[in-house]
Structures are given as C-alpha cells and as structure tokens.
Amino acid sequence: MTYCVAMRLSSGMIFVSDSRTNAGVDHISSFRKLHVFQVNDERTLVLQSAGNLATTQSVMSLLRRNCEDDNQPNLLNGKSLYDVALLVGDTLREVIRRDGEEFGGSLLLGGQIRGEEPRLFQIYPQGNFIEASVDTPYFQIGESKYGKPIIDRVLRFETPLSQAMQCALISMDSTLASNISVGLPLDAMVYRSDSFSDSEQYHITDQHPYFSQIRQLWSKGLLSVFSQLPPLQL
C-alpha cells in the first residue's frame, strides 16, 4: 500500500509520500510516488499516487509523454490547475478502463499555475475529482486512517508551513508504526505560494537525523501524556 498526504495552506503547500509498494509479501519494493513537473516562474505541479503500481506508473508515463507534444493538452500547457486535473482524471480513467477495474488507483494533484492561487485536487479512480478548501485544507490517499487523527487535531488553513510539515511527518510516523505496508524512505516537498519553485524537495530515510529525532520525541511525549492521565474513574 501507500500513504500520501498533501496540504494546501494559506502560505503554500506540503506534500509527503512514502515509497513502499507491495504485491504480496514476497514483493515489497520502493518506488517514488511524488512526481514534480516544473516550469520556472510559471508553474509547479506535484502528483502523488496510490493504488495499483501498474496503473499509476502507466498514468505517469502517459502524462510525461504528452508533455513532449505541445499541440495536445498536457501538464505543461494546461491553462489552469482545473484543466490539468481534468487531463489527469481522463488519463487515470482510460488506464483503468484498459487494464481493468480491479487495478484501481487514485491521485493527488497540487501546485500553482501563474494567474491562480495554489490549488489541490484529489482524483478518484473514476476520473472525477474534488478540490481542497479553507475548511478542508488537506487530502490523503492510500492508508490514510492511521495518520488522520493527528492532522485533524493540529492542522488549520493558517498553520505555518514548517508546523504543517512536522504534522505531516508525525502523521506518517503513526502510519509507519501501525501498518507494515507503508514504509520509508519518504519523499517530501514544501511549496511556497507564488514561488513557482520546486527547490524544497527532501528524501527522508530511516537515517534522517531530524525525522528520527521527532519520531522519538513524539513517542516519548505521547507515553508521558498518557502516563499522566488521572487514575481511571468509571
């Protein structure tokens, strides 16, 4: 499986993906699930994928190939992020129609095209999609439930990007702890509104000093809060 989370906040966006894919217990591998399409000073697009690896790899291959032909709609010439979401949704729908409904997948598409605010879409296997809002500033795909409570507690539209990234990493930690099908390394990216830059990308392995540090502090902190709860009174 997979866990990807994306946040669209007042000052920019946060993207974090794990990299584990599995097809039965004997086939556990790592593949990148965070893909960046960049035109300096004009657009930064980020796609995250979950679901069947054949399906999502096919979608990414087709989207990349499209980018070579400027005469047809593609990720680099779409006028708005909505247009790009339509294209991605159509491509996902086509691949699933070709390969079979049992090979589903879903995608997160976020970023900014000059002339628009940053936007974030969640694209379903059926090809349709929803957009994040001030009230619902984040989306998750894949094994999303383990890491949802901490995001619901912490994240608001106004949360600063650095705190939001901490929150995404803690959410990932909760998922890693409870589900063996989600695994390191992580791909993470910070996008600052109106920067049109993909320069803040990070690859986080189990050796990463900051991630290791906050995982330990979080675990210790939780156990400490738990041990300080008042004695049971029912």
Add this chain to the structure above:
Amino acid sequence: MTYCVAMRLSSGMIFVSDSRTNAGVDHISSFRKLHVFQVNDERTLVLQSAGNLATTQSVMSLLRRNCEDDNQPNLLNGKSLYDVALLVGDTLREVIRRDGEEFGGSLLLGGQIRGEEPRLFQIYPQGNFIEASVDTPYFQIGESKYGKPIIDRVLRFETPLSQAMQCALISMDSTLASNISVGLPLDAMVYRSDSFSDSEQYHITDQHPYFSQIRQLWSKGLLSVFSQLPPLQL
C-alpha cells in the same frame, strides 16, 4: 459504522464498543454492540459486533434463543470458549448465507469459562476465527485504523487493566474525532481473571465526567508535545 476493541491481558480483559449505527446519512441511531452472557461463578462471555445491523442483530437473536434449549449447543453450555467461538462462527455464517454476502458482519468473543484461562477470539464473516495471544493481546473490529496507533504504542500483555481501559478510551477518542460514523455513548466492561463476574460494566455518554476529562487532557497534551518539537530541519 462501528468501532469495538477488546483486550486480553495478564490480569483480565477490557471491552469497549461505540453504539452508532447508520444506514445512510438520514438513519443514524444508537444500538448496543456489547452483549454479556453470564453464569455466576461459572462463565462470563462478552460479544461485540460490527457490520450490518440486520445481520448482527439476527446472530444475537439466534444465539439468545439457543440458550433457552439446553439440549443443543449454546453459549451457556459450551465446554470451552473455543466451542463457543465455533457456535458463534457457524451462526454468523448461516445468517450471512441466508441474507446475502453484501450484509457482512464480524464479532469479537471474549471471556472465561471455569477450567480455562480468559480467551479472546475475532470471528470473521466467513465463520472462521483467530485467537488473541501474548504477542497480539488485542483485537479491533469496525473502524479500527484511527485508534490503532495509540494502542500499538501503549499496550502490552502485562499492562494493568486500569491503564488498558484508559488506552481503549483514548483509542476510541481518536476514532470519534476523525470519523463521524462512530459515536457516543460507549459501552465498556472490565473483566478480572477468575472473577466470573459481569459487574464492571459502564455506559459512557458525552456527559461522562472522567471520559470528558481525559479527552481534554489528551488533546491538550498532544498539542503541547507537538508544539515542543524542535524546529523543522530537513
């Protein structure tokens, strides 16, 4: 949906269930999902149910009716908890075969019969089942993922019952916060090994002083631990 958790620990057992069921957004109701069968000084059995309400209610009705006829195997005359699990699994399988596979359900069966240690089983819609062990001392059914990370962090086979109940309540709180289909009131029960008693049962509404208190303390504590994480360094 539903969230039920049961723990089988060195000094006894813990059971907590929510009580929300829904059939579409217009039909959200509360039904008890924790059922106790008691023969003083001889056996205490607890069943928790998740899934289609028609299915799980039918199973409970059939199991109760069986108890009136001592000439056939029933919950009150089964020689071991394994025998009882077989009976419950057969009944669940029969109801699902009768009503249709789309109306699935699953059950947790825990308790103690004189002559045995306390035991805990998770019973699948197919009627087969697994048993909790020292390494895996708890089972969950229903919306289990939101509340799993805190249990994985805290719970061990040797955890005292009072702490285990705190852990179950916090796990329930995480689920309540992230999933509207799980709702108060809760049914909770503590079973102490060799007590053969069902006296420690609790009904926990949103007015419950202790549950309200630890929910608040837990939320505050988490936010405090989060805010004390070292500044982001990627």
